[in-house]
Amino acid sequence: MAVDDVIRESMSAVMDGEASEMDLARVLKAVESSSDARAYWQRLQGAQTLLKTGAMPLSIDISEGVRANVSSAHGGRRQPGPLTSLAVAASVTLAVVFGGQQLLQTNDANLPIAQVPGGVMTVQGGTPVQARYGAPPQMQAVAPTPTVNVAGRSSTNKVYEQLARERFERYGFEHAHQTAALQPNSLVPFARVPTIRAHSPSP
Amino acid sequence: MMPITALLSKAIRARVMQACFVLLSCVFVVPSHSQEAGCGLAPELERDVNKLLGASSVYDYSGTLLVEYGNDREFIAVNSRQGQGEGSLTRLNRQADAPLETVAVQPLGPTSACGLARFYAFSIESEQVVAGRAARRISIRPRDTLRLGYLMDIDAESGLPLRVVSATPEGQVLERFEFAQFQLGQAIEHVAVLASESGPDVFQFANLPPGFIVIGQGASPVAHKVVSDGLASVSIFIEPQPRALAAGEGVALRGSTLAYTRGIPNNFLITVMGEVPITTARLLADAVRVPQVP
Numbered sequence: 001m002a003v004d005d006v007i008r009e010s011m012s013a014v015m016d017g018e019a020s021e022m023d024l025a026r027v028l029k030a031v032e033s034s035s036d037a038r039a040y041w042q043r044l045q046g047a048q049t050l051l052k053t054g055a056m057p058l059s060i061d062i063s064e065g066v067r068a069n070v071s072s073a074h075g076g077r078r079q080p081g082p083l084t085s086l087a088v089a090a091s092v093t094l095a096v097v098f099g100g101q102q103l104l105q106t107n108d109a110n111l112p113i114a115q116v117p118g119g120v121m122t123v124q125g126g127t128p129v130q131a132r133y134g135a136p137p138q139m140q141a142v143a144p145t146p147t148v149n150v151a152g153r154s155s156t157n158k159v160y161e162q163l164a165r166e167r168f169e170r171y172g173f174e175h176a177h178q179t180a181a182l183q184p185n186s187l188v189p190f191a192r193v194p195t196i197r198a199h200s201p202s203p
Numbered sequence: 204m205m206p207i208t209a210l211l212s213k214a215i216r217a218r219v220m221q222a223c224f225v226l227l228s229c230v231f232v233v234p235s236h237s238q239e240a241g242c243g244l245a246p247e248l249e250r251d252v253n254k255l256l257g258a259s260s261v262y263d264y265s266g267t268l269l270v271e272y273g274n275d276r277e278f279i280a281v282n283s284r285q286g287q288g289e290g291s292l293t294r295l296n297r298q299a300d301a302p303l304e305t306v307a308v309q310p311l312g313p314t315s316a317c318g319l320a321r322f323y324a325f326s327i328e329s330e331q332v333v334a335g336r337a338a339r340r341i342s343i344r345p346r347d348t349l350r351l352g353y354l355m356d357i358d359a360e361s362g363l364p365l366r367v368v369s370a371t372p373e374g375q376v377l378e379r380f381e382f383a384q385f386q387l388g389q390a391i392e393h394v395a396v397l398a399s400e401s402g403p404d405v406f407q408f409a410n411l412p413p414g415f416i417v418i419g420q421g422a423s424p425v426a427h428k429v430v431s432d433g434l435a436s437v438s439i440f441i442e443p444q445p446r447a448l449a450a451g452e453g454v455a456l457r458g459s460t461l462a463y464t465r466g467i468p469n470n471f472l473i474t475v476m477g478e479v480p481i482t483t484a485r486l487l488a489d490a491v492r493v494p495q496v497p
Contacts, residue, residue: 043347160453160464163445167474168455168462170424171440175460175476177307178419178429179436184355184364186259186308187281187290188380189436191270192460 003030003040011041169194242317244325251341252316252325254362255355256433260285262361263388266334267295271379272458278383283308286391314433322346322414322432331356333365334385343434348372349412349483350435351459361387369459371480378458406441408490412483430487437477439487444472452488454481463488 007030010023030037176189183189242249265282280293285308292304316325328340338356345352352374356366366381405426408417414432421427425442448466455462463475463484473491475484 154451156449156451157453159448160451160466161455162453163466163472164453164455164462164464164474167440167464167476168457168460171427171438171462171474171476172460174421174424174427174440175429175436175438178421178427178438179431179477180306180308181260182314182418182431182434182436184255184259184357185367185380186285187268187283187292187306188367190290190292190304190306191268191277191279191281191380192378192458194457 003034003036007037008040011037011044243320244316248325248327248341249316251327251339251357251362252319255341255357255364256314256316256319258357258362258364259283260391262363262390264361264363264386265388266385267383269379269381269383270458271381272377283388319433322350323352323434328354331366333358334382336360336365336385338365345372347413348480349414349486350432351377351478351480353434358385358387363387369478406491406493408487409492410490412486412490415487435477435479435483437475437479437483437487439491440474440476441471441491441493442474444470452485454484 007026010026010030013023014027027037027041031041172193173190176193180186180189244252263284263286266280268279268281270277270279276296278295280295281290282292283290289305289307292306294301294304319325322345324342324344324346326342326344328342331338331340333356337359339359341355341357343353343355350372352370352372354366354368354370355364357364364380365385366379368379369377371377404420405422406428408428408430411417411430415430415435415437416432417428418431418436419429421429425440427438427440429436429438431437444466450466452463452465454464459478461475461477461479461481461484463481465473465475465488467473471493473488475487477484
């Protein structure tokens with residue numbers, strides 16, 4: 001059974017710290033009574049966790065955690081403020097994050113992991129790239145080739161941002177060339193390329 | 204005639220884009236009423252989506268394309284000659300007498316609407332008029348946070364997308380393509396098939412994000428693989444670390460295209476490039492496995 005849109009919006013409001021008492025009650029009821037709602041809530045949490053920490057959360061039933069947090073946060077009566085809602089969402093998130101990469105690991109011993117232990121590189125205190133779910137629109141169409149600060153402003157990550165810009169320019173044509181045929185309009189990928197080389201990239 | 208958008212002030216354009224966002228938000232949260240059991244698509248919707256997916260390899264076309272990323276706009280004259288396996292673009296705002304850029308397009312078998320329905324929710328919206336042609340609006344809403352969403356106004360005759368708005372899973376508009384002027388060419392009888400590039404299998408993937416499969420690989424300019432879910436496409440490039448750097452990551456964005464780099468000290472630099480959210484880019488970088496050198 002699909003999750004009702006009203007429930008989805010309430011969950012988004014909780015995630016964004018903008019939930020009303022009605023939203024919290026709705027989320028609580030939904031995660032207690034519907035496995036689909038629980039799964040959807042976990043996906044929201046998982047995506048936000050991944051964005052913030054680079055870690056994949058394990059799959060855990062969090063209905064009790066939600067209920068406990070909602071109850072303790074405002075006793076089920078008072079109108080919660082944005083900080084309270086945010087705290088509920090954050091505490092539930094913390095409750096389900098184990099920080100592992102287990103979901104992505106395999107047992108293939110012949111293929112060593114091409115990354116340092118710990119999975120996705122993040123720097124403590126880093127700013128999440130994007131963590132809004134269905135909140136009121138914040139119109140920010142992306143400007144040409146900006147960078148997103150994925151892991152703080154350390155000098156190392158500034159260098160990686162510069163590398164990302166350089167790779168965008170360097171590999172843009174090859175990406176367009178390889179993927180154009182999959183697009184409903186095959187010239188659009190080339191339109192995205194800042195500068196097209198005068199010859200085919202593949203010998 | 205000067206397009207209307209060229210006359211709009213920055214503020215008005217922002218309003219227009221905001222209205223577009225609201226529209227997208229509505230589309231993304233309203234469930235499709237056209238979907239049915241089984242494949243999940245009503246016959247009419249399935250026919251339209253399949254027409255959309257296969258249109259670019261069926262028809263030649265030309266026209267003037269407006270490309271918009273936030274406040275950055277560009278007009279590009281395009282001419283697709285799929286029968287010859289090529290196309291051309293002229294960027295009209297770059298310089299006077301801008302050069303013609305010719306590109307090769309490798310045809311692939313189109314994805315089916317039913318194949319995509321596992322990961323995207325389709326619905327038919329209102330009738331539209333784009334570049335003077337009757338069009339039908341199709342909303343393509345991702346079922347998870349690993350893909351972008353789209354609003355496409357497809358040409359009623361050919362199924363070619365005349366206007367495309369891309370947005371994040373949360374509904375944030377990333378880019379817009381729209382034909383200001385469009386001419387449909389003849390249907391193609393024979394599609395030129397180019398030899399696909401291949402190369403050494405430098406790396407593999409452990410677990411790809413749901414729905415993504417490897418559709419190609421190559422060795423130029425560096426070792427790379429291409430994965431797709433049938434609509435979203437991502438290229439993953441791997442090369443030796445260019446500098447002595449600690450581990451880290453960086454992102455560059457332009458419209459809906461993202462370049463995500465991750466460095467492994469004294470090892471490799473992975474670049475994930477494609478029209479996907481950063482979550483997907485990170486998952487793909489996580490999945491890269493490099494065989495051990497004996």
